[in-house]
Amino acid sequence: xxxxxxxxxxxxxxxxxxxxxxxxxxxxxxxxxxxxxxxxxxxxxxxxxxxxxxxxxxxxxxxxxxxxxxxxxxxxxxxxxxxxxxxxxxxxxxxxxxxxxxxxxxxxxxxxxxxxxxxxxxxxxxxxxxxxxxxxxxxxxxxxxxxxxxxxxxxxxxxxxxxxxxxxxxxxxxxxxxxxxxxxxxxxxxxxxxxxxxxxxxxxxxxxxxxxxxxxx
Amino acid sequence: xxxxxxxxxxxxxxxxxxxxxxxxxxxxxxxxxxxxxxxxxxxxxxxxxxxxxxxxxxxxxxxxxxxxxxxxxxxxxxxxxxxxxx
Numbered sequence: 001x002x003x004x005x006x007x008x009x010x011x012x013x014x015x016x017x018x019x020x021x022x023x024x025x026x027x028x029x030x031x032x033x034x035x036x037x038x039x040x041x042x043x044x045x046x047x048x049x050x051x052x053x054x055x056x057x058x059x060x061x062x063x064x065x066x067x068x069x070x071x072x073x074x075x076x077x078x079x080x081x082x083x084x085x086x087x088x089x090x091x092x093x094x095x096x097x098x099x100x101x102x103x104x105x106x107x108x109x110x111x112x113x114x115x116x117x118x119x120x121x122x123x124x125x126x127x128x129x130x131x132x133x134x135x136x137x138x139x140x141x142x143x144x145x146x147x148x149x150x151x152x153x154x155x156x157x158x159x160x161x162x163x164x165x166x167x168x169x170x171x172x173x174x175x176x177x178x179x180x181x182x183x184x185x186x187x188x189x190x191x192x193x194x195x196x197x198x199x200x201x202x203x204x205x206x207x208x209x210x211x212x213x214x215x216x217x
Numbered sequence: 218x219x220x221x222x223x224x225x226x227x228x229x230x231x232x233x234x235x236x237x238x239x240x241x242x243x244x245x246x247x248x249x250x251x252x253x254x255x256x257x258x259x260x261x262x263x264x265x266x267x268x269x270x271x272x273x274x275x276x277x278x279x280x281x282x283x284x285x286x287x288x289x290x291x292x293x294x295x296x297x298x299x300x301x302x303x
Contacts (some may be wrong), residue, residue, distance in 0.1 A: 035298055038290060048284040062288050069292060070299075115235055125264040129271045132278050151277045168276045174243075193237035200272035 022082035038074055046070065046170075047093050053165045054097045056154050067096040090172065090180035094162055095096045111190070112160070117197040126210070128207040152202035156195055163188055164195035228255060229262055236269055 024042065027035040044065060051064030072092045079088055119125055135141060153161060166177045167188070177188045232255055238244050241251045256263045 022286040037293060040293060041280065044289055044292070045284040048288065049281045053279070058250055058285075060253065061282070062291075063285070063289065066292050066295065070296070073296075113239070118233060119265065125261045125268070127264055127268045127271065129275070131271055132274045134286050146279065149279060152272075153276065154280075164276065169279060173275075189243075193234070196269060196273055196276075199276060200269045203272050203275065204268060206292060 013141045021085050024077065025076065025085065028073065036069075039073060039076075040069060043089060047089065050093055050165065050170055051097060051100075052092070053153075053169050054094075054162060055100055056150065060100050063100055064093060064096040067095040071096070084179070086172070087176045087179040090166060090170070090176070090209075091182075094180060097162070099159075112157075112194050112198070113167065113192070114197075117194065117201065124208075128211065129203045130207070148206050149199075151199060152199045152206070155202060156198055160191050160195035160198065162198070163191040167192050168196070229259060232262060233265075236266055237273075239266075240270055240273060 020042075023040060024035070028039060048061050048065045048066050051061030051068075052058065055061055055064060068089065072089055075092075080083065106175075130145070135145060153164065156164065162181065166172045166180065167174065172180070173191075174185055174188050177183070177192075178185050181188070183191075199216060219293060232252060235244060235248065235252060239249065244252065
């Protein structure tokens with residue numbers, strides 16, 4: 001039986017929310033000297049990483065970072081509660097990702113149905129995807145695995161990819177993702193599940209193709 | 218375990234929709250116990266769940282890209298210019 005993972009094990013709570021957010025927000029409202037530098041030092045790395053995970057390109061991620069920091073800094077004075085800062089920044093960053101990709105919005109043309117992701121009765125479901133905790137230490141194996149995972153994430157439609165990146169990579173809570181993207185909690189859960197199923201399907205196909213190429217042992 | 222029911226029935230399909238919530242520990246205790254009982258009885262669902270768990274773990278273990286120092290300098294410099302021109 002698989003051990004069931006608790007929410008706390010899967011997603012460390014509120015990793016970077018700092019009690020200093022309120023103080024920083026106050027300094028930004030006053031446009032105090034050095035406030036922008038402090039803002040960049042506090043959030044720049046996280047926003048850049050988010051842009052990289054979503055866009056996959058360094059220059060795109062840099063544009064996301066710059067657009068987010070400038071726009072956020074101009075508008076942060078309107079933010080009433082420092083507790084909402086993280087979701088608010090992710091909302092600005094998500095919009096910046098959209099502008100980079102010129103997709104317009106995160107609404108999919110249609111929601112992907114679960115039936116499309118159900119395995120067929122004939123499909124071999126024996127696990128082909130390697131356990132990430134048991135990967136060999138060779139750099140080549142790890143780089144190859146990373147490339148497969150990156151491709152699987154990059155191939156997701158934007159509406160699903162943004163939820164996966166926020167939830168499983170940035171480790172935001174479902175509530176924070178819902179606030180950042182203006183979605184209902186149920187929609188976040190639905191898109192996260194479909195995104196994970198699509199990644200699973202992509203990885204499985206990738207490893208199955210390798211196994212077929214090797215032929216019988 | 219070989220399973221005591223035919224995989225692919227309505228029970229398996231209904232469970233398919235709940236797997237992420239199960240992995241995230243978000244199901245209520247009754248639903249969670251239902252999934253666990255089904256998994257004990259259905260090898261294909263168990264295999265599918267394990268492959269999904271591994272896929273999620275791969276995504277979660279992707280490394281976090283570092284912000285290059287020169288990108289940071291460029292942005293601080295661009296900000297200083299906009300301040301100077303305003």
